[in-house]
Amino acid sequence: GAGVSQSPSNKVTEKGKDVELRCDPISGHTALYWYRQSLGQGLEFLIYFQGNSAPDKSGLPSDRFSAERTGGSVSTLTIQRTQQEDSAVYLCASSTRVGQGGYEQYFGPGTRLTVT
Amino acid sequence: SQQGEEDPQALSIQEGENATMNCSYKTSINNLQWYRQNSGRGLVHLILIRSNEREKHSGRLRVTLDTSKKSSSLLITASRAADTASYFCATDRYSGGGADGLTFGKGTHLIIQP
Numbered sequence: 001g002a003g004v005s006q007s008p009s010n011k012v013t014e015k016g017k018d019v020e021l022r023c024d025p026i027s028g029h030t031a032l033y034w035y036r037q038s039l040g041q042g043l044e045f046l047i048y049f050q051g052n053s054a055p056d057k058s059g060l061p062s063d064r065f066s067a068e069r070t071g072g073s074v075s076t077l078t079i080q081r082t083q084q085e086d087s088a089v090y091l092c093a094s095s096t097r098v099g100q101g102g103y104e105q106y107f108g109p110g111t112r113l114t115v116t
Numbered sequence: 117s118q119q120g121e122e123d124p125q126a127l128s129i130q131e132g133e134n135a136t137m138n139c140s141y142k143t144s145i146n147n148l149q150w151y152r153q154n155s156g157r158g159l160v161h162l163i164l165i166r167s168n169e170r171e172k173h174s175g176r177l178r179v180t181l182d183t184s185k186k187s188s189s190l191l192i193t194a195s196r197a198a199d200t201a202s203y204f205c206a207t208d209r210y211s212g213g214g215a216d217g218l219t220f221g222k223g224t225h226l227i228i229q230p
Contacts, residue, residue, distance in 0.1 A: 033218075043220035043223075045209060045218065045219065056217065104164060107160070
């Protein structure tokens with residue numbers, strides 16, 4: 001079946017502009033995650049959605065970052081007033097929650113964001 | 117902050133040899149996972165080992181977990197060129213478990229020389 005898809009695959013933007021990154025999770029996966037990967041910081045958790053519950057935003061680095069998930073499926077990560085340090089690969093993942101027994105996450109190909 | 121720390125940071129071996137990577141973590145865990153990342157397939161889940169397990173196998177992969185030492189190892193036997201990738205260990209963000217995000221180590225970059 002189809003995996004996690006993300007768009008765009010690459011985005012170049014000027015400092016100060018807003019950007020929106022999109023994620024389509026695997027159908028039926030109730031949990032959705034955003035991470036970012038940069039050379040300096042490695043892979044960092046950003047935000048987590050589970051079903052209709054309020055998202056866990058504890059990983060968002062600043063209030064310029066926000067995300068929403070519509071209809072329990074597609075998610076959009078928005079970065080306002082982009083800064084050069086926002087340049088990174090933004091990865092989306094989804095999973096079928098199985099409680100505390102552990103779970104694997106399925107990752108999308110990522111969006112490479114470059115802020116000039 | 118990074119929970120896991122992989123060792124070594126980089127590893128280069130000949131095709132056919134075995135590759136061993138280690139991961140250390142700081143807090144108690146419910147499970148530990150290993151992921152592989154290469155340019156062709158992105159980040160892919162390899163194996164999950166629970167805190168009450170000591171060893172797990174999947175094909176050419178063998179993972180061990182020592183919760184007393186807070187460490188795990190990933191062994192790839194009979195390496196192939198296609199195993200060239202970065203390997204990451206990952207643990208739950210909260211020791212209470214649940215599907216609320218992972219904390220990744222910085223990874224081991226493995227190069228298989230033909």
